[in-house]
Amino acid sequence: MKCDYKACAEKATTKGYVYGHEKGSEQSDRLIPVNACDKHKHVGGFFEAVDERKRANRE
Structure with missing residues (x-):
C-alpha cells in the first residue's frame, strides 16, 4: 500500500x-x-487509527 500524501x-x-x-x-x-x-505519520494533523482489539487487550 502506498502513502496517500501528495x-x-x-x-x-x-x-x-x-x-x-x-x-x-x-x-x-x-x-x-x-x-x-513513516515520515508523514509525524506530520501535524495526522491522527493514527486505534486498533480497538489491541487496546482492549492492554486494559
Missing part, C-alpha cells in the same frame, strides 16, 4: 485520519481515512 511514493506503514474537507464533497469537514509512510 507526491510521496513511499510504502505506507500506518493507517489513520486527517481532518479536512474532501474535494468535491458536499459534506462539511470530517475525518478522512489515509495511509501514511
